[in-house]
Amino acid sequence: MDIKRDQRRFKQIVRGRIRDNLRKYITHGEMIGRRGKDLVSIPVPQLDVPRFKFGKNGSGGVGQGDGEVGSPVGKPGQGPQGAGGAGSEPGSGHLMEVEVTLDELAEMLGDELELPRIKPKGNASVEAEKSKYNSVRQTGPESLRHFRRTYLRALKRQISTGVYEPLEPRVIPIKADKQYRSWNDVPIPHVNAAVIYMMDVSGSMTDDQKEIVRTESFWIDAWLGSQYKGVQRRYIIHDAVAKQVDEHTFYHTRESGGTRISSAYRTAAQLIDREFPAELWNIYCFQFSDGDNWGDDNRQAFELLTDRLLPRVNLFCYGQVESPYGSGEFLDSLEKQFAGNETLVLSEIPDKDGIYESIKTFLGKGR
């Protein structure tokens, strides 16, 4: 029992340490590479690893070397001092890897950034199949055998055939008596969410900018994943032309084309038309660019936003990531064009340290 208590306490300490350093973890994407299916492995520095402490127990060790009968065995700590000293090189530090579930991480993020719980729009009208063990059948694996029903059936059979003797009540099921638990697929109402990530991969977006996008998307994804069951993710990259890609391509592509943001908006609108009817889905769009849109494209982009995207999404977030050439004018233009629009959230991300505030801006609306 004691060791379990100690283990629990150690876990609490570890989680406390993660919470303390969460801001650092949010702004540095090191943990993303350590992501498994449901768990994230986090390196926690400066954490004392539990270890056994040996007591003195008042006795020495086994004597060694030449000795005469009757020579006393030395006591611990009484030997001559060695010539050793502290090493001259700095220690490498002990990095302990701690595994945390994505939901736990999202919860910590929510607490740290004081994020409101998301209120899904509309009704839970999308149905998902879920297996429920709510029926019985006569075949199945032994592990699913229903003992009570099996014995009840055996009892009925024995009584009806006159085999059962009340004075010597012995019920022995035969193969025909055996009953097994079975499942049915039950449709369960589900509130579903679709997240569409869009990124500018034109020549002016460097790997550093993409790393910022990757880190921010990881946290956004963790939060939305904790708020909805069954989040569908789609990825769109664009320069002058947009295309839908998988997650890996999304983060690792670099093109040299010019920036036409309208191309991404058009592809996102088509995707929503095709796969995510707005009345059934909670749709989130997150777009990242350095804001260097080719001048004449703004008008088209704004038309698509106004007519085909903003009316259908819960939230449209635009993050402008500063490139080595500074930030472009797209964010300012959006601000002027859509002043007061509740669905559109804008954020400027000057560097990695800006990720924290940006996530707070994007997800702080609770929509």
Next chain:
Amino acid sequence: MTLAQKLLAGLQTSLGQTSVALTVDEGAREVNCKALQCEQLAVTVTDLTLETSELAGIDLPRIQAASQALCSRVNYLLEPISPIETDAQGCTVQMRSNPPQQDDNGCRYYELLLRRGGSVALHRYEKQPGKARVRVPAVLTHEVLGRLVDDFSQAVDGI
């Protein structure tokens, strides 16, 4: 007289003046130079553009090749220049300082645009921390300015 010689001659007549706008032409080519100040040694240029109808019907690969050639010739500015983005739709190549000049006061860089239609233009931008990016004048000696105009001309010749 070449375009560069004509422009430099025009600058000589504008020495000591502020808000100078000069236009010189040679055949189908026209150079527009706007400067905040024109001094004996250098000019603070806000806009330098060579416009020509010779670039009207050219295709994207030729524009790209010309931009590469231009970048390799223009190696005497504060930062090296290289093509950053190519807009196939508008048939335009954007070249910028690569890497831009960066210090505690933000970043500064040149931007050259080569467009079908057409024109070659040079501007300089600055982005200070926490402020919006703005176009700033590029301080160029008369000699560098003349050389730039020559190189713009050669870029058009090479297409």
